[in-house]
Amino acid sequence: MRSLVLIGHGSHLNGESAGAVYRYAELIRERGLFDEVVEGYWKEEPSLRQVLKTTASTDVTVIPMFISEGYFTETVIPREMGLGHQGPVPPEGVARVLGGKTVRYTLPYGVHSSMADVILERAREALPDLGDEGTPPTALVVLGHGTTRNENSNRVVYENAERLRHTGLFSEVEALFLDEDPKVGLWPERVRAPRVVVVPFFASEGWHTLETIPEDMGLTGAVTVFPQNPHGTQTVYYARPVGTHARIAEVILQLAEEARGTGGRGGDEDRLHAQAWAAFMTMARRGMRVGEVMITPQLGMFEVRHALDEGIPGGDLTTTVTPEGLRDHTRRDEGGHHRPVHTLRNLPRGWRAVLSETDLPRAMHALYPAIVEEGYAHQQHALRATPWATTARRQTGIYAKVQKATPEQVEHVAEDVCSGCLRTRLWASEQLPRTFFDGVPGAIPCAEACTYLVAEVREEVSGKRGSGSGH
Ligand code: SF4
Structure with a gap:
């Protein structure tokens, strides 16, 4: 049995931030090579602290869904997941046994050698006659973000440029950056070829690929002609970012295989995880309430809906039949705002999900990530709370200042924040004698302050926290 975990950054504010990770998880799930594919996030749920608990097997491969190495892949993810590793990740990855699970943490997908092929595919999409006989000389610009804080994050752009130099398809290959020398604005002096294909080495389409890069390069669309450049007339073909290419799913699978090496048959079923879900399913088969929803068994299927929609005819609600559909219906509150913390009491109404017995656990995981595992562990007296002081001490970078927060702050x-949340703060010594496993729908433990709260405390310490602040 094998579990694959994809780790994304996520966002407290932007509901689209997790979209790319969702999509790759779905693509890989369809391939059926892993028993499960689970997502985890820094700023959404399941959090990096929770995600290992949500895996069903004792053989877990963790892949950071980042385009380059840097602060998140080297510091935040290993620290928050408790991998006991800080700093650059070696090419073979980091392997640890944590809570009875063998966990393999790999380099981010963006540094895999096959990313050169993805760059090439993006270049061909922008310029289909690339490499054809009789076509004019063509230059390739691999465009990275660049940062002077971490040289590892730029190395991958140079390495890919070097690999692509050897293909013989380009008269010249340049690595240029947005925030670091050589800067992209210098391209007319550096690049000589009459045709230039520019491939952004970015994870997703966004502000940089849609605005900053076109602005810095003077591009007006997918194809821009520059009649008076220092080396004569040049035409620039602007490709889409590498990180959104469907081939990334292959890169992820290759990384996972390499991390496993000769890792044998995989792991076993995680015992506590299996017990938690068996207990949950027993209750679901009888009909139950949990959080803000009710689950009703119906002819071998399960209907999930907001408990306040009880009694409304099914035809008056929007029906979904997949865990992904339920996830998408409940990602925003009724005002259309992103819900980074799923247990905040702002679940929208007006939908119902009709799910098979196989799909119900995945749907519940999307609706309320990690509550089954943590609720069951708490009921079994096996959930360890992490006090605020420990969470604060662990923070680095811009969040280190939460260490200065007074207990009153x-x-x-x-x-303010937690009063709108279903969870009970065990980390602040609140008591939760019973859980939804004992029939109290809203009784859900909070073992550790979430990153949303940490971000709000940071705002408070900075004196920036007003009504409606958020991240
Ligand atoms: Fe909810 Fe507060 Fe726990 Fe965050 S810290 S999950 S808001 S109880």
């Missing part, structure tokens, strides 16, 4: 923010 933390409590003030928690009163």
